[in-house]
Amino acid sequence: MAETSELVLALRNREERALTEIYDRYGGGVYQLALRITRDPGAAQEITLDAFWQVWRQADRFNERQGTLSSWLFTIARSRAIDRVRAAGAAKRVEREDVAVLEHPGDQPEAMTELAERQRLVREALAALTPAQRAALELAYYEGLSHSQIAARLGEPLGTVKTRIRQAMTTMRRSLAPVLAVP
Amino acid sequence: MMTHEEIQADLSLLALGALDADERRAIEEHLRAGCQACERELASWNEIVGLMPLELGDAASPNLKSALLARVRPAPVGAKVIRLPRWVAVPLAAAAALLIAVGVSHDARLRGDLDAQRESADRLRAELDGAQGELKRIGRLLAEREQDVASLRAALASAEESLTLLQAPGLRLVRLKETPEARPAEGHVLFNPEGGRALFYGFELPPVPAGKTYELWWITDKQGPINAGLFHPDERGLSRVDTSVPTTAGAIQAAAVTIEPAGGTPKPTGPMVLLGKS
Numbered sequence: 001m002a003e004t005s006e007l008v009l010a011l012r013n014r015e016e017r018a019l020t021e022i023y024d025r026y027g028g029g030v031y032q033l034a035l036r037i038t039r040d041p042g043a044a045q046e047i048t049l050d051a052f053w054q055v056w057r058q059a060d061r062f063n064e065r066q067g068t069l070s071s072w073l074f075t076i077a078r079s080r081a082i083d084r085v086r087a088a089g090a091a092k093r094v095e096r097e098d099v100a101v102l103e104h105p106g107d108q109p110e111a112m113t114e115l116a117e118r119q120r121l122v123r124e125a126l127a128a129l130t131p132a133q134r135a136a137l138e139l140a141y142y143e144g145l146s147h148s149q150i151a152a153r154l155g156e157p158l159g160t161v162k163t164r165i166r167q168a169m170t171t172m173r174r175s176l177a178p179v180l181a182v183p
Numbered sequence: 184m185m186t187h188e189e190i191q192a193d194l195s196l197l198a199l200g201a202l203d204a205d206e207r208r209a210i211e212e213h214l215r216a217g218c219q220a221c222e223r224e225l226a227s228w229n230e231i232v233g234l235m236p237l238e239l240g241d242a243a244s245p246n247l248k249s250a251l252l253a254r255v256r257p258a259p260v261g262a263k264v265i266r267l268p269r270w271v272a273v274p275l276a277a278a279a280a281l282l283i284a285v286g287v288s289h290d291a292r293l294r295g296d297l298d299a300q301r302e303s304a305d306r307l308r309a310e311l312d313g314a315q316g317e318l319k320r321i322g323r324l325l326a327e328r329e330q331d332v333a334s335l336r337a338a339l340a341s342a343e344e345s346l347t348l349l350q351a352p353g354l355r356l357v358r359l360k361e362t363p364e365a366r367p368a369e370g371h372v373l374f375n376p377e378g379g380r381a382l383f384y385g386f387e388l389p390p391v392p393a394g395k396t397y398e399l400w401w402i403t404d405k406q407g408p409i410n411a412g413l414f415h416p417d418e419r420g421l422s423r424v425d426t427s428v429p430t431t432a433g434a435i436q437a438a439a440v441t442i443e444p445a446g447g448t449p450k451p452t453g454p455m456v457l458l459g460k461s
């Protein structure tokens with residue numbers, strides 16, 4: 001099933017198979033994103049369920065012109081995770097080994113192959129960034145800091161951080177171009 | 184006021200969530216104004232940002248699919264066991280215990296009320312039994328009184344008849360005396376030959392032996408003795424016979440009382456105890 005049109009239509013029709021397919025594709029990634037931000041496995045699970053629940057209930061609000069379904073889903077999960085961290089004051093630090101590991105369903109080989117390819121490209125794109133660019137992106141994305149907050153955190157000029165983020169995003173776009181739906 | 188170019192330069196930061204609040208509001212206002220170029224550009228950056236968490240992988244993630252499907256599926260109709268968090272379950276259990284305690288107390292009070300009602304019902308039942316007994320007693324008294332009234336009415340009717348006889352013209356009296364064979368006794372007969380009616384009263388006659396009866400006779404000049412009635416004295420020795428005067432047997436010469444076999448006889452056969460000539 002294509003990611004956007006058919007999948008979104010099925011979601012809007014409250015077809016469970018659509019939700020199942022989205023979860024099979026991105027459930028693990030959403031959980032890992034929430035865990036990366038909150039550092040709390042329990043909170044990550046709740047955020048994961050809440051994010052998919054929101055997508056399920058608000059599928060009618062999804063605007064394809066503003067991005068892909070997966071980017072919407074990750075944006076929801078990211079916002080919820082950052083809000084959780086801010087509400088708690090600080091993320092609870094846990095070791096990755098403490099996270100309960102379940103085998104990935106893997107019942108959609110083609111989709112999983114495509115997803116694995118995307119994962120590989122994303123990792124390569126991030127690896128192509130300079131350490132300073134990657135740090136700036138991670139502080140913004142995973143910790144929800146604005147460029148002025150990042151500058152303050154790193155003790156660097158505001159313009160420098162802003163330029164660094166722009167350059168990092170441009171590099172990411174170039175690296176991910178093969179898999180982008182929106183050129 | 185940001186220019187279109189400045190806004191486009193910051194769209195990647197907006198997608199990343201790296202803009203300050205005032206910058207974000209300015210761009211969002213520009214987008215709401217309908218800049219499609221910026222909207223497409225932002226969508227592209229959103230997609231790139233949306234791909235970023237893929238670096239984290241998903242191999243070490245718990246499977247939440249069943250929990251997710253359970254959440255989106257409508258709740259089944261009927262009973263469902265829900266595991267409540269402690270902060271809900273404890274107060275709920277306390278409330279349930281309180282309700283049970285109140286229920287037990289209420290039940291005990293109801294039982295007390297029921298016992299009192301039962302005692303009251305027993306008391307009323309006993310009173311009813313007593314009232315029914317009293318009613319039966321009163322009923323018996325009433326029946327006795329009714330019988331007395333009937334007797335009095337009969338006596339009154341007899342007295343009225345006697346009075347009528349006594350008040351009628353032509354009344355005649357025949358005194359009866361004991362015979363030499365009998366114990367002392369007496370009697371009299373009041374009769375009116377015109378009316379055909381007669382009354383006999385006897386005094387101090389003893390009770391007759393078993394199988395015997397007193398029989399009153401008219402002694403006529405044409406037919407001799409004629410049966411005028413059978414009688415037994417009461418416990419006081421008083422006797423009364425309401426009879427009639429024969430009209431075809433000629434003149435009444437005398438009245439007599441004999442002791443005869445029970446049921447009486449057409450003609451005297453036993454001893455004569457009273458005799459009175461007209």
